Amino acid sequence: MPNVPKPLAGRRRAPKASIAPRETTHGRYPRGARRKRETRARLLEAAFGLVAKKGIDSVTINEITEAADVGFGSFYNHFDSKEGIFTALVEWLFEEFANTLDRLASGLSDPAEVIAVSVRHTLLRAYREPVWGQLLIREGLSPRALSRGLGQRLLRDSEKGISERRFAVGDQLMCLVSVIGTVLAGIAAELHFAASSKRTVRARKVLRSREEKFAERTAAVVLQAFGIKRVEAEGIARRPLPAGPD
Structure with missing residues (x-):
């Protein structure tokens, strides 16, 4: 269903993910287009940093433009609201x-292992970056959940497993x-548990081990939904x- 580019150097380092597109660093676009893409990326990074601190509902457009060092009016050249x-x-x-x-699973031939790897990395990423996990929960409940991004990959990987008769599914949509x-x-439960746990160094090590096991158990439950026997x-x-990101 993990590695996004690291944040651009600057004052907002709270988010671990950077959303600046790789193309902006490779000179593939005319100067004006590059500047426009870079400005858009700065606005997105600023929005993510503010969401990490305040939550989506508390962030204003003015705060986003100030954090991105972009004129307020320029915001509407990129987004309508x-x-x-x-x-x-x-x-x-x-x-x-x-x-x-996709890159992580590119060397795997078993559709079941592809699904398991995706589920485990998704839960581990959400555990490491709670704001990312909260955004995933929000996106996962949206009407477009199966048409883009992670949902699209899940649909593709499940269809591959069904076509190869690796999965036994009566109703693909309900599955x-x-x-x-x-x-x-699983993400919601882990975020709640992590938020209520004491974060000593020792506790963090215990939590990482527990989270890894929880991700494995969740992946096993998912595979059983696709018709894989429990032991397998x-x-x-x-x-x-x-290998994923550090």
Whole structure:
């Protein structure tokens, strides 16, 4: 369903993810287009940093433009409203994450392992970056959940498993709804647990170990929804993960 570019150097370092497009650093566009894309990326990064501190509902357009060092009026050259920038933010973040999952799973031939790796990396990412997890929950409950980003990849990978007769699914749509619900519920439970836990160094190590096991158990439940027997599903879910971000 993890690696997004690291934040641009600057005053806002709270988010671990940067959403600046790679193309802006490669000179593939005319200068004016590059500047426009860079300004848009700065606005998105500023919005993400503010969301990490205040939550979506408390952030204003003026705060976003000030944090991005962009004129207030310039905001509307890129987005038509606050809701518009948050929609773009979510789409950008999760499309990049989905692309990274594709790279991580590129050497895997078993559709079941691809699904398991995606689920585990998604839960681990949400645990490491709670704001990212909250945004994923928000996106996962939207009407476009299966048409873009992570949902689109889940649909594609499930269809591959079905076509190869690796998965035994009676109703694909209901299976996907069940899988998405399982993953989102798992993220919500972990975010609640992590927020209520003491964050000593020792506790963090224990929590990381527990979170990894929880991600494995969640992946095993997801694989069983695709018709994989429990013992096999648990074995697949415990296989070593392809390397992800630190």
